């Protein structure tokens with residue numbers, strides 16, 4: 001079973017068709033970068049996966065459930081995520097568990113049980129803050145944090161709910177270059193946990209779709225790149241997936257060797273961003289074909 005399966009998805013805003021016949025299957029543990037021209041419908045696609053704006057046509061399945069409203073199976077982090085300013089980092093991260101697992105009457109009438117559960121939530125929040133490298137800042141308030149720290153808290157806040165799919169919509173777009181690189185490394189460390197889980201025959205814990213307009217970032221942090229675009233033969237009916245190929249996999253300690261990206265970046269620019277392209281949209285949809293042909297190596301996407 002895939003973590004995410006999109007079938008025949010189209011979306012229109014009134015008479016304007018934005019997405020046309022999007023089909024996509026994402027396996028557990030994949031980190032998928034989603035790129036495409038501005039305004040092509042990337043956020044619209046994420047909102048359909050999130051369940052806040054179901055598609056006009058087609059279906060989104062997460063695990064074995066049809067998505068028609070938001071649930072804890074799908075998490076999202078935006079470019080400008082507002083944390084609760086009156087809560088510390090660890091309280092912010094634990095907040096979703098509190099809402100999910102308790103009610104006000106429960107907390108009022110079972111103070112002892114609630115205190116015990118609360119301690120567990122805060123410990124779990126600490127685990128997730130450690131994963132994003134922020135344990136030392138766990139008692140800080142958002143107003144005391146940099147933009148990069150706030151985004152890390154936002155990501156920990158989403159991860160603690162253990163979503164089957166985590167959506168990141170231009171999550172690092174507002175950060176300076178150095179901070180952005182640190183957060184890219186943080187994603188590679190999460191990916192390394194997936195690799196380890198697979199080696200130990202466990203389900204890889206993080207399945208991520210990250211929208212970014214920075215192609216180096218897309219290729220660096222992901223193991224699969226998808227291009228959404230209206231520049232294809234049937235583009236008048238809306239954007240669809242015109243590119244779907246494996247991306248080079250980096251370990252956190254690997255040097256960020258940009259030369260590994262050059263050819264694929266050119267391919268992406270030509271296929272996804274070039275307005276002169278009017279080819280059949282399936283020419284570069286080869287991810288599963290390439291994946292099934294590849295020798296089984298530790299860390300290969302499944």
Ligand SMILES: Nc1ncnc2c1ncn2[C@@H]1O[C@H](COP(=O)(O)OP(=O)(O)O)[C@@H](O)[C@H]1O
Nearest residue numbers: 013014018036037038039040041042043044045
């Ligand atoms: N709520 C809306 N109502 C009408 N048009 C919208 C709405 N949201 C987005 N659009 C339009 O749909 C297209 C795709 O938007 P969006 O999904 O935000 O693109 P992207 O995230 O790729 O930049 C754009 O042309 C945008 O103007």
Ligand SMILES: [Mg+2]
Nearest residue numbers: 042043044169
């Ligand atoms: Mg967008």
